[in-house]
Structure formats: structure tokens, C-alpha cells
Amino acid sequence: xxxxxxxxxxxMLDLAAEASLGPLAGRVRRHPLSRGAWVDHLPGWVxxxxxxxxxxxxxxxxxxxxxxxxxxxxxxxxxxxxxxxGDPLPHxxxxxxxxxxxxxxxxxxxxxxxxxxxxxxxxxxxxxxxxGDTNGRAARVDTMVAIVSFGEPRPLLLRPKGGGQSLRxxxxxxxxxxxxxxxxxxxxxxIPKTARPVGPRVxxxxxxxxxx
Ligand SMILES: O=C(O)CCC(=O)C(=O)O
Ligand SMILES: [Fe+2]
Numbered sequence: 001x002x003x004x005x006x007x008x009x010x011x012m013l014d015l016a017a018e019a020s021l022g023p024l025a026g027r028v029r030r031h032p033l034s035r036g037a038w039v040d041h042l043p044g045w046v047x048x049x050x051x052x053x054x055x056x057x058x059x060x061x062x063x064x065x066x067x068x069x070x071x072x073x074x075x076x077x078x079x080x081x082x083x084x085x086g087d088p089l090p091h092x093x094x095x096x097x098x099x100x101x102x103x104x105x106x107x108x109x110x111x112x113x114x115x116x117x118x119x120x121x122x123x124x125x126x127x128x129x130x131x132g133d134t135n136g137r138a139a140r141v142d143t144m145v146a147i148v149s150f151g152e153p154r155p156l157l158l159r160p161k162g163g164g165q166s167l168r169x170x171x172x173x174x175x176x177x178x179x180x181x182x183x184x185x186x187x188x189x190x191i192p193k194t195a196r197p198v199g200p201r202v203x204x205x206x207x208x209x210x211x212x
Contacts (some may be wrong), residue, residue, distance in 0.1 A: 019048035046174030113206035124194035
């Protein structure tokens, strides 16, 4: 037992300074949607997510200008940053998240998650209008977009293109959502504005190469 005493026990401070990922297998819950679309959801995947939020708020080169991401023009009041293949991500847990997502979805996706798009919703006035991520191959083939959220939860709404009942997933504080199957072509998603006083939320979207 004496030996045990020299083993380093992490202090509360050490624990608080680290972010980590929980398991995916057996934890992610799949919601089948219509027309071959689905959504996987895992609240609280990232532990210590506020540490990551801090790094994202301070270290990301946030840009106000608009990226042409969608097949039609949408009003995008939020800040953006884009990490291409090979660009180092602003926190190591994000590199690990991308690897873990690639491994978990390998059989179904057949290719790695590569790029990381980042969005900063500064207040409830920031939002993204209804759209599908249909740039590149996503306009024609099934793909996946995995989103990890940090900070204040904001609801991600999903609705079938052409109308129908919408689904609502509040996303923040380390939550994971993966949109898969035909979701980008047959469904739309949005982050609506809110009059509630909300703090910042950052979303990190991992996508395969050639999808945005
Ligand atoms: O912030 C989110 O969770 C959604 C972002 C999004 O849909 C996009 O950037 O394409
Ligand atoms: Fe999107």
C-alpha cells in the first residue's frame, strides 16, 4: 500500500484542466427519419467541454465574412472559421474526436471525416437559416456531417424538405449529433434566433472531403 502513496493522484485542478471524450459505441442513439435520412445523438460526449469552448473562443481566427456554403443564398449572422485537411485543430480533443468519429462510422461511411467547419453564435441574435449542406458531393450522394457543440445549448431544428413536422435537438456543452443517410438532401436544418439571453455557442462540424 505504501507504493500507492507515491502514485500521482490528479487534483481537482488537473481534472478541471482536461477535456476528454466518452464512449460512442452503445451510447449513440439513432433516430431514423423519412426518406433514408437519420440522426445520431449523444448528449455530453465531450467531458470538460467548457475548457474546449475557452480555447475555441480565444484561439480560432473567427471571420465575419460569409462563405458560399449552400446551394442557395442564406442569411448567416454568425462567425465562421474553416479547417481544411491537415490544418491543426485548435484543441487536441477535437483531433481525437475526428479520429474517433472516423473509426466509429468507418463501416457505414467508408471514408474519413476530414474538414472541420466552425461556427460561433455570439448571442441569441446569431442563427443559421433552413438549409442542407449540399455543396460538393453531398448534393448527389448520401454522406455524414458530425457536429460537436460547445457552450450554451441552442436548438438544432430538422424538417423534411417540402414541409412536415420538425424535430428539435438542443445542442451545447459537448453534445454530439450526426446527420446521415440522405439527411442533407431530403431534410433541412436550422439554428433559429432566440430572444432569451444566451451565452456563446460554438459548433464544430466534421465532414468528409468534398462535402460542405
Ligand atoms: O451550428 C450548428 O450546429 C449547425 C451548423 C450548420 O448547419 C452548418 O454550418 O452547416
Ligand atoms: Fe448545415
